[in-house]
Amino acid sequence: MTLADAYALALLAGTLGVAIGWCIGRYNRRTDASRAERAARPPGPHPVAVADELALALHTLATSCCLTAAVTAGAEHDTTTCTRKDQTL
Ligand SMILES: [Zn+2]
Numbered sequence: 433m434t435l436a437d438a439y440a441l442a443l444l445a446g447t448l449g450v451a452i453g454w455c456i457g458r459y460n461r462r463t464d465a466s467r468a469e470r471a472a473r474p475p476g477p478h479p480v481a482v483a484d485e486l487a488l489a490l491h492t493l494a495t496s497c498c499l500t501a502a503v504t505a506g507a508e509h510d511t512t513t514c515t516r517k518d519q520t521l
Contacts, residue, residue, distance in 0.1 A: 433441075480488075496502035498514040509516055 493499075493502050496506075497516040498510040500508050500510040501514065501516070
């Protein structure tokens with residue numbers, strides 16, 4: 433092994449050491465941040481997520497007979513275009 437080979441090997445080992453140290457530090461920082469975020473959350477049941485609310489709204493729209501019924505939770509119907517036959521309003 434020449435001096436140049438030893439130097440290259442030492443440089444490679446040093447670079448790998450720095451990279452591994454950076455990854456471990458990043459993992460620890462992210463773990464600490466997520467632990468702090470979880471500790472800051474209020475206990476108990478959490479409100480429905482925005483994505484869940486959007487999914488529920490799209491399901492309501494897809495299963496409603498008309499837009500007015502979807503908006504009013506079935507209390508009213510569009511009297512001109514609704515296909516529901518038993519409209520009471
Ligand atoms: Zn309707």
